[in-house]
Amino acid sequence: MSLPDQVDVLVVGAGLAGLNAARTVARSGRSVLVCEASDGVGGRVRTDTVDGFLVDRGFQILNTSYPALRAAVDLSALDLHPFVPGAAVRTEDGTLHHVARRPSWLPRTAVTRLLSLRGKLGVAAFTARSVLTPPQRQAAAPERSAADDLARFGLHGADVDRFLRPFLSGVLGDGELATSSRVVSLFWRTFALGDLTLPGRGIGAMTTHLAARLPAGTVRLDTPVRAVAPGRVTTDHGPVRAGAVIVATEGTDAAALLDGRVEAPRPFALTSHYHVTDEPPTRRGLLHLDGTGGPIVNTMVLTAAVPSYSPDHRHLVVSTVLGAEPLPEPRLRAELERIWGVGTARWEHLATRPIPHALPPALPPTPAGLRRPVDLGDGLLVAGDHRDTPSVQGALVSGRRCAQAALAALH
Template sequence: MSTGDAQRGGAGASTLPDAVDVVVVGAGLAGLRAAQTVARAGRSVVVCEAGDGVGGRVRTDLVDGFLVDRGFQILNTSYPALRAAVDLDALDLRRFTPGAAVRDGDGRLHRLADPRRVPTWAPRTALDRLLGPGDKARIGALTLRSLVVPPARQARAPERSTADELARWGLGGTPTETFLRPFLAGVLGDRDLETSSRVFSLFWRSFARGDLTLPSRGIGAVPAQLAARLPAGTVVVDTPVERVAPGRVETARGAVRAGAVIVATEGTSASALLAGRVPPPRTFALTTTYHVTAEPPTRRPLLHLDGAGGPVVNTMVLTAAAPSYSPDHRHLVASTVLGAEPLPGSELRAELTRIWGTPVGAWDELATVRVPHALPAAVPPTPEGLRRPVDVGDGLFVAGDHRDTPSTQGALVSGRRTAQEALRFLARDA
């Protein structure tokens, strides 16, 4: 079975129903979680997906036998909504070392790890000179604060940009430029660190609490599991939605009547389908290039960052953590830049040679994945609690990480709470 087949999950119905209680538009994480919530409440639901499988921006493709995720993906096991929605053990998670390797502007490589999580690395991390003792102590204090302050308070705290928040903790300058900016740019898609300090605080908490992992069969195993738990025929793929109206969804394969409609697509397409009832969010683009090599630059499952501020925000040997991403003895390296366009091949190879400290000219380029709307920008001002309205009136609802936080957690929470709002609407309308 190919990865694409696996990601059909509960999909495959050849015809659309004439009418259901709820139509969900989009089979990404938010849409699948919404459908799951509706189905568990005993209501009928169908999910219309334009693509040939589930997952949206969280998919895995099979390319020459290799598992190729849709861009830079890391699954954080600390997310409560993830634990509530899926069976993590069934995903056969493969873990990365909780830390990073940083190549500084002088060409030195620094390997840092969370001493709480990797005690054997504590002496190495304490003695490493990328960050001074005071900087390490301040990062420790920031981490402690993120762990002890309840998430609800963090989501309502006084707001500033992430850059200003780091400066407030005395972490401007070298700590930000050599370590925090390249790390956070890859996670948030935001090199300027304009992201709300509320969002940053919750992200930092998740990194401190959870394991950074990938399912052995690719990130697409997450939506595939969600889809497989839905009633047979719930998800209808290859069914682009052309128009959404109160009580009716028109698709390329026919129309469906519904008591409620949940649009759970990426934010810009959701805005278009809802005819401007919600404004399109600003988004960040990411582009990831995958290379194959017989000899890996490292066998450590560790994220590598460019502390010199180059265009590559991160690069990692995926097969160091998850050998199953390769069909044979070769290794798969993923490297990500900000924006919707990859670096020219020669420039990318030069940057990777510098970051890895070894020639990469013999690496074979396998695939380049552009994700133009990878992450919604969560810049100030954000609503207290970080939750935007999901009921847009007339039985129409909107779900997605653009309504909560730009993360797996945000997408799953949004799907569940939007479905609950739709169920309340149906109960009132009965």
């Protein structure tokens, strides 16, 4: 495989950040090359096919309220399928409670026994703060841990452990709720305002769509980058000179490539287990949470929301646990039977996806505005959700910021 001798901007990594950086550079008229070590685009935002089923690399959700997503992607081209706007929570006494994030479900939430009266008022006040405060002010607000911030609204004890902890753990990978209050407030805003969806062809359709919007030949797969230096990148297929180099990989890989110019984060890990069944435990695309503090933070019948994840009449169930260690199958099935209230003996194990670097931590102290520097000087830049918020929004924004900084340096 031949590579060009020289380009204006070389991007290392074809994940969300790298692809959006390349798109921004290409639209300016500058030449850009993306080197991707694997055999496909997407990084952590990728979908595999296993026995005809679509299997995302970890349970992921596309939130339509992200401004950077709407700017970078034609959402109408993704065949988005929305989830039911709420969650079901199984508690210690075996009761299945329902909570909502949309007005149509509020009466049902108001009478649920999942939350105390103080908890319901606290969630309402926390939501109002997140929705009504401009995002820029939230990103620079006085900072504390998510747990401490929730406590300021009277949310602690069972109100947190039954609902907020399992829900936020699945989103952040942080079971201790140590994440910055700035990040959690912004996330809560997006949950209240946006639709939670998945593309008909899996979460990887988003990155495939981004790559397709680049000039032909921009992305080179199976092209690992071995070394990065100002103005030069060494790949398995030879060196390439570049006016600017954007390292758009996961945080620990970026720190290794950049030889200590950025600090390696200690990422949160998640593992997703996929099962196939003829008889689904529900036919509603509704997220189910374990309110007992068990190892499974969430589980869902994906095909109830997105039927095209299955090649036939069977249904696909995804279940997420914290950490990179898969849960032993007997323990996993026992927990699923309790959460769903049905037997799992006939469920067929399809795949297990440990994601050791699922999400970068966003622990206090974070920089005001939640943005870490992307321009390292000497034409070297770094992009990824570890430079902004740990989200699709953060990855896309960091890619755009890097591209803009690179273009400014080239001028």
